[in-house]
Amino acid sequence: MKFWIDTDIGGDIDDALALLLAMSYDDIEIVGVSTVFENTVARAKIAKKLLEMGNKPHVKVYAGIGQPFKATTVHNHRVDLVSYPKTYIPSLFDDVQIEDLGAIEALKQALEENDDLVVITLGALTNIAYLINSHPETAAKIKKLYIMGTAIWLNLNEFNISCDPEAADIVLNAPIPKAVISLDVTFKCQLNNEQIETLKQCDSELVKTVIAMNELWGEGMILHDPLTLSEAINENFVTYEPGNLKVELEGSYSRGKVINLMDFNWGRKPNPFLHISTAVKNEQFTEFFVKKIYYLNKRLLDDNI
Numbered sequence: 001m002k003f004w005i006d007t008d009i010g011g012d013i014d015d016a017l018a019l020l021l022a023m024s025y026d027d028i029e030i031v032g033v034s035t036v037f038e039n040t041v042a043r044a045k046i047a048k049k050l051l052e053m054g055n056k057p058h059v060k061v062y063a064g065i066g067q068p069f070k071a072t073t074v075h076n077h078r079v080d081l082v083s084y085p086k087t088y089i090p091s092l093f094d095d096v097q098i099e100d101l102g103a104i105e106a107l108k109q110a111l112e113e114n115d116d117l118v119v120i121t122l123g124a125l126t127n128i129a130y131l132i133n134s135h136p137e138t139a140a141k142i143k144k145l146y147i148m149g150t151a152i153w154l155n156l157n158e159f160n161i162s163c164d165p166e167a168a169d170i171v172l173n174a175p176i177p178k179a180v181i182s183l184d185v186t187f188k189c190q191l192n193n194e195q196i197e198t199l200k201q202c203d204s205e206l207v208k209t210v211i212a213m214n215e216l217w218g219e220g221m222i223l224h225d226p227l228t229l230s231e232a233i234n235e236n237f238v239t240y241e242p243g244n245l246k247v248e249l250e251g252s253y254s255r256g257k258v259i260n261l262m263d264f265n266w267g268r269k270p271n272p273f274l275h276i277s278t279a280v281k282n283e284q285f286t287e288f289f290v291k292k293i294y295y296l297n298k299r300l301l302d303d304n305i
């Protein structure tokens, strides 16, 4: 199975946790990684360093588009293309080499070379929307998109969609099969103190670095992105139903909110390309996640002896 990961790694620790989870599988191929939103070069350096520490130095990392289509502020913060993300550790990441090629061109090439590429998006949808706009035939080759984003039942403007509502609207309505893993289910996947302690006992350079990044992030570990990545590899923990999602692009308060146009009353049809998450086996997933990272850590220590 072949995967492309598009990530805004560097802020919320869950992107780094998703990358750890990806590295814990022996039987998948990470074809490439691209970064999105704000300082994408710094984000790419973080991803590349973690892949090197996980004995996957061959996986190439490409900086994508940092500037959203129209958004200039997200949740009252100005879009900032220059500052370093919160979990960036200069002594570890400054000297890391990433690819010169841009993310859109790299993903285009990967899709031309692979007929069965699954794309996982863990941040704003800017890169994928640009690909759809500039190379629609190539974008249509994406086998399936797994999207972390939206809040359907929770009354929230979810972050990834709010970062670039115009991009999200393009992607959610594109004729590409997709599963949307929403905040409604990911919020239920929070590690408890005991599980975080288990991760803190891991002493490979890789897991220790992610724990150090988490200290900088300074909040708990909610597994939004790891759940999305796990579902892309195997739909084990989430249940889905058809949906028809539109992004609110106007409004003083509602811009970035995602509306499910499916309803029982007016008989609106589902989007045949789209499924949305409805429920999650959250306890099974958090246990599975901690086990996977525990064994990744063990394998890295064994490999390095």
Ligand SMILES: [Ca+2]
Pocket: 007, 008, 009, 012, 014, 015, 122, 123, 225
């Ligand atoms: Ca993310």
